[in-house]
Amino acid sequence: MARKKEIGRDKILNIAYKMIIRDGVESLTARNIAKEGHFSTQPLYLEFSSMDELKEEVLDKIAENLQDNVLQKEYTGQPLIDMDLSYIDYAQKHQNLFRATFVDGKLGSKRISNMLIDLGVKKFNDQYQDTDYSEEKIVNIVVANWITTIGIASLLVNEIATFSRTQVINVLTAQINDAILNDWLSKSKKIPLFDVKDYKKQRKSINA
Template sequence: MPAKRKIYKEDIINASLNIIREKGMDGLNARKLAKKLGCSTQPIFYIYSSMDDIKKDVLKEVAKVFDNAMMDSNYDRPVYKDIGRNYIKFAQNEPEIFRLLFNSDYREGAIDFIKLTGSSKPIFETISKQTGLSKKEAEKFHLKMWLYVNGIANLVLNNTCNFTNDEIDELLREQYISMVLLEVDRGNIKKEVLENVKNKKIKKKIKM
């Protein structure tokens, strides 16, 4: 008789994440999880006491997936425009996770991202390094940029509009420059920052 496959916590989280990617959080239940793992529900609830506990852990994993995707960059250091592009790309590539984070009752991830708190602190650091804005002003800047980017992401998510990568890059670039120019006029950002953005003085990564 073949030995029963041993199930680990990591297996449960990965399987749960894959179900969410396919069916959303509402599609995650014990029966579907057991089927995905190829086992009965017994080993699942030997490790976890309830589905609620599983969902809490898988939400943490969802946040990690999102955070890693946001900080991906084509340059030698994170560029704020990359975050906007990554956000839209995430809506395209991970529609159910995006809906869970930004279009559902689960709001912790969205608030964390918008407020630049918790795991979204690297985004604040990116804004601060590029613009010199204070935490308070960077949060305002990011919120206004997010409102614009989130609009594009949802148009793409719902297949309302089909933008090419070049069109998305141009939309983000124009909006970012407009916002930086406004902050320069207000005295919150130095003129040199605007010139650097216009001249693209950021080195791209060397592909190996």
């Protein structure tokens, strides 16, 4: 009878996930994961072909947690605004992860950025049910909204500025209204983080 693996893939992923949330991406080395889990590095390399593969799967767990739990909190009863506020609170609570993903670029963020657009589109449609905007316009509004949200989070996390919750809500509301009226992103060719063209290609491949 084959022996049951004591150190499996899920256990390693859970350890790595907790480490990156707590200590940031720099902590995610094979040696540190093994030390945290009280095992050798051998099980890690048996389960994953490389550290890059492990990091990609950790990134998937982060994106899933953001989508299903973190960004589902209610503050104002306005789904899109509530999503923004949830993200800002999360960024302040998990500053190492926020910086690694959206500031320092140490952790690949395309998976997360596409998830943020997907969720933002859903929240926009929940908040603005009586509109008939095209999908392209809604995506542009959501991308503009995320640029503002991440900008506010960066200012707060880096202690460059302080805002009351009311001020943050007012800025976000004004930005959304401006994006609805002006749709300035439709005139832009590319935004490195939220690449709308890349996003659309990925959505088409998923829906094909």
